Amino acid sequence: MSQDVVAGDQRIRSASASAATGRRGNPWWALVSVALGVIMVGLDGTVVSIANPRIAQDLGASLTDLQWITNSYLLALAALLIFGGNLGDRYGRKKIFLIGVVGFGLTSLAIGLVGNIIGIIVLRALQGAFGAMLMPNTLAILRGAFPPKELNQAIGIWSGASSVSIAAGPILGGLLVEHVSWESVFYINVPMGAIALLVGLAVLNESRSESIRQRHDVPGILTLSGGLFVLIFGLIKASGWGWTDAKTIGFIVVGLAVLALFTVIETRVAAPLLPMRLFANRSISVSSAVLVINFFALFGVLFFVTLYLQNVQRASPIATGVHILPLTLAMMVMGPISGRVVEQFGPRPPMAVGLALSGVALLLLTRLQVSSGFNTLWPSLLMLGIGMGLVITASAEAIIGNAPVDDAGVAGGLQTTALQLGGVVGTAVLGSILTSRVASVLVDRLTGAGTPADVANHLAGSTELISQGVAPTVTDSSASVQAAVNAGSHSAFMTGLHTSLVVAGVATLVAAALSLLVRRGANTEGAPVVVH
Structure with missing residues (x-):
């Protein structure tokens, strides 16, 4: 440790000690x-x-x-x-x-x-x-x-x-x-x-x-913030788009590329x-x-x-x-x-x-x-x-x-x-x-719980709701069918x-x-x- 750092540290500790009262x-x-x-x-x-x-x-x-x-x-x-x-x-x-x-x-x-x-x-x-x-x-x-x-x-x-x-x-x-x-x-x-x-x-x-x-590292700020945003946006949207969808892959790849550019910038700026x-x-x-x-x-x-x-x-x-x-x-x-x-x-x-x-x-x-x-x-x-x-x-x-x-x-x-x-x-x-x-197990879980096949196939589009743990309400259905929908939906969520x-x-x-x-x-x- 240099003498300047030691002297500076001593001054800080002295100032802190005097203020600590x-x-x-x-x-x-x-x-x-x-x-x-x-x-x-x-x-x-x-x-x-x-x-x-x-x-x-x-x-x-x-x-x-x-x-x-x-x-x-x-x-x-x-x-x-x-x-x-x-x-x-x-x-x-x-x-x-x-x-x-x-x-x-x-x-x-x-x-x-x-x-x-x-x-x-x-x-x-x-x-x-x-x-x-x-x-x-x-x-x-x-x-x-x-x-x-x-x-x-x-x-x-x-x-x-x-x-x-x-x-x-x-x-x-x-x-x-x-x-x-x-x-x-x-x-x-x-x-x-x-x-x-x-x-x-x-x-x-x-x-x-x-x-x-020195001045602010504006390129670094923009590439770090932008890269993280694009990457996480792609990850969040993957549940709706699908992991193999071109949009999902595109956002993730672009986000990673911008973050790679950020690391290059950080090695070159003052x-x-x-x-x-x-x-x-x-x-x-x-x-x-x-x-x-x-x-x-x-x-x-x-x-x-x-x-x-x-x-x-x-x-x-x-x-x-x-x-x-x-x-x-x-x-x-x-x-x-x-x-x-x-x-x-x-x-x-x-x-x-x-x-x-x-x-x-x-x-x-x-x-x-x-x-x-x-x-x-x-x-x-x-x-x-x-x-x-x-x-x-x-x-x-x-x-x-x-x-x-x-x-x-x-x-x-x-x-x-x-x-x-x-x-x-x-x-x-x-x-x-x-x-x-x-999404992959929903229809099977619904039918396995006793939901009629046509109702189960219709509810396949309710993945977003069921992924929150909520069972959809089936209008004009009997109590037994609704009970089966509830059981199947919760089983799929679990x-x-x-x-x-x-x-x-x-x-x-x-x-x-x-x-x-x-x-x-x-x-x-x-x-x-x-x-x-």
């Missing part, structure tokens, strides 16, 4: 501030999943519409998180974080007021763009505020705050949807955002990277949006891939298990939240615990164990049937929550801890991009797999769900093997410049 500059108050932002984003993710069935009823949304309500938000996050981290490194992490907080709250209010599916999808994308300013800078702020020996503990609490919001989301969302309206699940972000803004203004110091002085040197570190590249796979499984499974509970088992929104609690509470408890585990053993053991637990849990969920009780569900969800809690903290340490401090914002953006990209791909790919499988769970479980076990290549980060390369 009050709220401003105290690292633990900084953790409170960023945790409020993380909680706001976490609540939004889980309450929306609870609201999806009611949105579909009130606004006539299809399965594809519901996927886009989720994916437009996640896609904007995935495409812009690295840029959001870069903005924080360049202009100040506190400033960009607080702009993200304000924008997230205002777009949440607009989503509740807009009143149509297209408006919701567009505003969800805008909400994701503000989330992309908020999330990566939370980790960058922590990296600058905490000394190395306390950083893992802070990241563990950061992870725990996210899990608290995930745990509270289904219950709060169920209460709001059932007793107020589905719009109210978005309104809750307005007071949360106001509190996060006031606390952030009061306690955060400004920090930025002094090494960034100030790249995503420095390719980060991926020369094996732990960063492997941890990013592992996170994509891990949240590919989690987001996809949560999306469809929620539909299973509400549409197949007819659980209320509140009951659905209670059923998912083993997962979310386990993630909440494991956040702080996993910070201590990572501190003692490094990221590799908890990451490998967490992924293995998650993979096994996903495979065990294939035991679910139409009439399964809670005892079939909760052990797998508990195991999945423990695994996820370990992986989130371990992967954050592996990525943030192995990145140079001047790239703290970009590294935070990379970590959150991997997480959100996994969520986008999970809901898109696993949704397409479920829909395709439902077959599709099981196939998606197997794919998610196997992918997660592959990620567990990859995680053995990860190592502990040095986390000792100075600190960002603090601006008082």
Whole structure:
């Protein structure tokens, strides 16, 4: 380490120590501030999943519409998180974080007021763009505020705050949807955002990277965002077009080609949006891939298990939240615990164990049937929550801890991009797999349940509806025929769900093997410049 870096680090620590006697500059108050932002984003993710069935009823949304309500938000996050981290490194992490907080709250209010599916999808994308300013800078702020020996503990609490919001989301969302309206699940972000803004203004110091002085990497921004959009659009539409359709293949190929062009651009510009040197570190590249796979499984499974509970088992929104609690509470408890585990053993053991637990849990969920009780569900969800809690903290340490401090914002953006990209791909790919499988077995399941052949063939066009776990209503039919349609439709949905769970479980076990290549980060390369 150079003398200049050491001297700079000493000045930062001295300044932090003098400020720590009050709220401003105290690292633990900084953790409170960023945790409020993380909680706001976490609540939004889980309450929306609870609201999806009611949105579909009130606004006539299809399965594809519901996927886009989720994916437009996640896609904007995935495409812009690295840029959001870069903005924080360049202009100040506190400033960009607080702009993200304000924008997230205002777009949440607009989503509740807009009143149509297209408006919701567009505003969800805008909400994701503000989330992309908020999330990566939370980790960058922590990296600058905490000394190395306390950083893992802070990241563990950061992870725990996210899990608290995930745990509270289904219950709060169920209460709001059932007793107020589905719009109210978005309104809750307005007071949360106001509190996060006031606390952030009061306690955060400004920090930025002094090494960034060049102009923005506009070609990099355009190719990364454009490539991700085209690729994910093709994956989402594959369920309707078919995986071998020329349009599906065309979008996927073009998206991959644009992303390849992005990597070429990043190796040639003076100030790249995503420095390719980060991926020369094996732990960063492997941890990013592992996170994509891990949240590919989690987001996809949560999306469809929620539909299973509400549409197949007819659980209320509140009951659905209670059923998912083993997962979310386990993630909440494991956040702080996993910070201590990572501190003692490094990221590799908890990451490998967490992924293995998650993979096994996903495979065990294939035991679910139409009439399964809670005892079939909760052990797998508990195991999945423990695994996820370990992986989130371990992967954050592996990525943030192995990145140079001047790239703290970009590294935070990379970590959150991997997480959100996994969520986008999970809901898109696993949704397409479920829909395709439902289409392939639907007529057989209907006739096997006693549905007349002519009715079964007529219902073959109802794949989109049945893929949500909803049995279509057959007009002018007897009660016995409708009962057969219900049984056959739910059986087809469960077959599709099981196939998606197997794919998610196997992918997660592959990620567990990859995680053995990860190592502990040095986390000792100075600190960002603090601006008082």
